[in-house]
Amino acid sequence: MKHKHTKILFVIFVNLILLSGCSPIAEKNLIEEIAPVTFWSIQKGEDEKYRMSTLIPPLVKEHKRLLTVQVDLLKEGMKGFNLKYYRELKVGQLRMLLISEEIAKEGINPLIDTILTDPDISKRLYLAVVRGNFDEYINNQLKMQEDLDYYLYRMFKHYENQGKLTIINLHQFMKTLHSPAHSPVVPVFEASDENFQYLGTGIFSNDKLIETTNNMEEQIYQLIGNDHFLKYFAIRDLSIVLGHVKANSQLNIDKSYSELNLNVQLNGRLDEIARKHNILTSDELSRFESEIESYLEKQTTQFIKKLQENKVDPLQFRKYTLKPFSKPLDEKEWLNRWELMKLKVDYDLKIQPLTDIKN
Amino acid sequence: MLYFAIIMPVFLIYPYMIWMIIIVGILSQISIFMLSKWFNSMYASKGYEGFVEIFGERMVRLLAIIGIGFIFLKVIVIILGYIEVVRHFIFPSVNTNWMLLFILLICWYVASLGMAITIRFIVIAFLCTAWMLLLLLKLPFHSFASIHDLFPLIPYEWTMKSWKGVLFIWSAFSGPEYLVLLAPWFNKREKILKYMTIGNAFTIFEYLFIFIASLLFFGSHYLGENKLPVMEMIRYLQSPVFERIDMILISVYLFHFVFAISIFLLLFYGATRITLKKSKDQTTRLGFALSCAIFFICIMMSNELLWKKATNQNILLELEIWAGALTYLFVPLLLFISLKRKGRS
Numbered sequence: 001m002k003h004k005h006t007k008i009l010f011v012i013f014v015n016l017i018l019l020s021g022c023s024p025i026a027e028k029n030l031i032e033e034i035a036p037v038t039f040w041s042i043q044k045g046e047d048e049k050y051r052m053s054t055l056i057p058p059l060v061k062e063h064k065r066l067l068t069v070q071v072d073l074l075k076e077g078m079k080g081f082n083l084k085y086y087r088e089l090k091v092g093q094l095r096m097l098l099i100s101e102e103i104a105k106e107g108i109n110p111l112i113d114t115i116l117t118d119p120d121i122s123k124r125l126y127l128a129v130v131r132g133n134f135d136e137y138i139n140n141q142l143k144m145q146e147d148l149d150y151y152l153y154r155m156f157k158h159y160e161n162q163g164k165l166t167i168i169n170l171h172q173f174m175k176t177l178h179s180p181a182h183s184p185v186v187p188v189f190e191a192s193d194e195n196f197q198y199l200g201t202g203i204f205s206n207d208k209l210i211e212t213t214n215n216m217e218e219q220i221y222q223l224i225g226n227d228h229f230l231k232y233f234a235i236r237d238l239s240i241v242l243g244h245v246k247a248n249s250q251l252n253i254d255k256s257y258s259e260l261n262l263n264v265q266l267n268g269r270l271d272e273i274a275r276k277h278n279i280l281t282s283d284e285l286s287r288f289e290s291e292i293e294s295y296l297e298k299q300t301t302q303f304i305k306k307l308q309e310n311k312v313d314p315l316q317f318r319k320y321t322l323k324p325f326s327k328p329l330d331e332k333e334w335l336n337r338w339e340l341m342k343l344k345v346d347y348d349l350k351i352q353p354l355t356d357i358k359n
Numbered sequence: 360m361l362y363f364a365i366i367m368p369v370f371l372i373y374p375y376m377i378w379m380i381i382i383v384g385i386l387s388q389i390s391i392f393m394l395s396k397w398f399n400s401m402y403a404s405k406g407y408e409g410f411v412e413i414f415g416e417r418m419v420r421l422l423a424i425i426g427i428g429f430i431f432l433k434v435i436v437i438i439l440g441y442i443e444v445v446r447h448f449i450f451p452s453v454n455t456n457w458m459l460l461f462i463l464l465i466c467w468y469v470a471s472l473g474m475a476i477t478i479r480f481i482v483i484a485f486l487c488t489a490w491m492l493l494l495l496l497k498l499p500f501h502s503f504a505s506i507h508d509l510f511p512l513i514p515y516e517w518t519m520k521s522w523k524g525v526l527f528i529w530s531a532f533s534g535p536e537y538l539v540l541l542a543p544w545f546n547k548r549e550k551i552l553k554y555m556t557i558g559n560a561f562t563i564f565e566y567l568f569i570f571i572a573s574l575l576f577f578g579s580h581y582l583g584e585n586k587l588p589v590m591e592m593i594r595y596l597q598s599p600v601f602e603r604i605d606m607i608l609i610s611v612y613l614f615h616f617v618f619a620i621s622i623f624l625l626l627f628y629g630a631t632r633i634t635l636k637k638s639k640d641q642t643t644r645l646g647f648a649l650s651c652a653i654f655f656i657c658i659m660m661s662n663e664l665l666w667k668k669a670t671n672q673n674i675l676l677e678l679e680i681w682a683g684a685l686t687y688l689f690v691p692l693l694l695f696i697s698l699k700r701k702g703r704s
Contacts, residue, residue, distance in 0.1 A: 178581035328510070
């Protein structure tokens with residue numbers, strides 16, 4: 001019995017120490033006194049290196065406003081926010097990192113490294129490159145839409161892992177950055193006063209943004225490189241829109257690494273056709289299909305050629321040279337071969353027969 | 360070994376290490392076979408007396424002193440490694456010595472209940488932690504993981520780093536040799552080979568699973584950049600209810616560490632008694648508390664002076680890799696040979 005008492009006393013004693021301020025935990029996380037931020041937008045500063053902004057407060061019913069600080073160091077910005085706002089900002093809920101195009105072109109490694117070393121920040125953090133002034137967009141839209149940041153996050157979340165748009169989180173970015181091709185991709189958005197819209201896929205070489213895909217390239221990239229599905233495939237030059245296009249691409253690189261064979265099977269239906277046509281007969285349809293095929297072949301070859309010139313490999317072609325029992329090419333060798341590789345692109349399009357239209 | 364399972368992928372990196380895990384696992388079966396011979400002999404059940412009969416008292420005392428060193432090293436690496444993880448992911452601003460004190464207090468409590476109860480604690484520890492592996496199942500099936508991350512499967516260059524990887528795997532399989540010291544508390548010794556083989560197979564499976572999952576998740580090139588890959592993988596998990604699952608999992612993982620450290624605390628106490636020629640006396644609470652205090656002071660000192668994870672040249676970890684490998688090689692061999700010699704004479 002006596003023994004039991006000592007145990008209870010001991011527990012009480014330990015709790016007294018912990019509760020009475022001698023606690024070894026230095027950080028206080030009282031919910032009324034902290035504010036989790038959901039995004040950071042980083043742009044080029046005027047005098048200092050970066051201009052960081054975030055929207056506060058993300059949770060409570062209070063008038064939202066944009067906080068902006070000019071800093072040289074990323075984490076200094078975090079401190080700067082805290083000096084400006086009465087709650088302490090926490091990064092545990094950071095979901096999006098929006099980096100301006102100018103910074104992305106100079107290289108984002110210093111930023112990414114800072115983010116990576118903080119264990120509070122999840123590796124699921126979405127990355128995006130922004131063209132234009134994001135702060136102005138937020139300031140303009142804040143009156144219209146209160147929960148702007150949240151809606152943006154939902155958009156990223158929705159398109160993650162389903163094709164259509166390129167959505168990349170920090171972990172995926174790091175994985176491709178470290179793979180021997182060193183060509184990660186990040187979505188590029190354009191911000192204007194009223195609009196914030198998806199532009200295309202930004203192709204990086206190491207940590208520098210090289211170029212952004214244009215409309216056609218973007219669609220080809222989605223079909224070949226990113227989940228192989230497009231809901232609307234608009235081909236403006238031929239005035240048609242294909243719908244629900246599912247691609248099945250097969251890639252072959254020959255043993256001497258001098259030729260790349262890309263076979264893409266497309267299945268879809270014709271959603272819209274804005275020109276004079278006569279495709280209800282099977283002859284006409286197959287002629288029509290082969291017209292689209294040759295057009296796509298040309299465009300894809302152009303796109304891949306462009307990648308070769310830029311010495312990047314965002315479609316991860318290199319991994320097709322890896323085999324279980326053969327020696328992999330080292331990075332330099334691969335790059336040399338990749339530049340000179342001949343391309344052979346072949347599309348095979350199957351359009352579902354049209355119904356319900358009047359010819 | 361617990362902590363090694365967390366950091367293992369960093370040491371292996373290359374996909375061909377998959378085969379090495381299997382090969383070393385099969386080799387480890389030889390050690391286990393030799394150990395089982397010891398368990399089946401009549402000396403095992405006698406505990407301390409059995410060892411004295413084989414080696415003589417002086418030799419046993421010498422071995423006990425050496426053993427204390429190994430136990431110390433092992434516990435220091437386990438506990439400081441765990442604290443490192445906790446500090447990185449949960450309490451970045453807490454003094455590590457506090458965590459050390461709290462963990463040792465728990466272990467002291469568990470160990471003070473006696474050897475039999477401490478051994479039974481493994482059931483709780485196992486049930487609390489074994490399911491964690493299942494959580495990782497989801498990760499390799501993300502869209503960014505492709506089978507190409509596992510290629511090439513055969514080595515094209517074999518460097519010092521690869522040798523170190525093999526050493527690390529062997530060291531990671533070590534641990535069963537300490538079971539020898541717990542032999543008197545086991546009651547079914549006939550089937551021990553079967554149980555230990557099952558255990559070994561499970562370990563091979565576990566290591567393979569962790570390694571392949573982390574290869575698919577990180578890719579061979581990014582894997583080497585991470586310090587705690589398994590924890591990073593757990594950190595990536597997300598549940599709709601609670602985001603930081605890793606906090607819960609790391610805390611629950613403490614059960615396993617508490618079990619191991621408690622056992623080692625008791626072994627340390629026993630070994631000290633043997634060295635001081637007190638093995639025939641009654642065990643006392645004071646003596647046990649005193650040995651715990653020594654433990655705490657030693658670990659605290661090595662924490663302050665030697666444990667430097669940041670520089671990537673952690674001398675204690677290096678030592679433990681070697682120590683684990685050596686004990687796992689020589690303890691079964693020594694017991695096996697001395698048994699044979701005893702049997703012949």
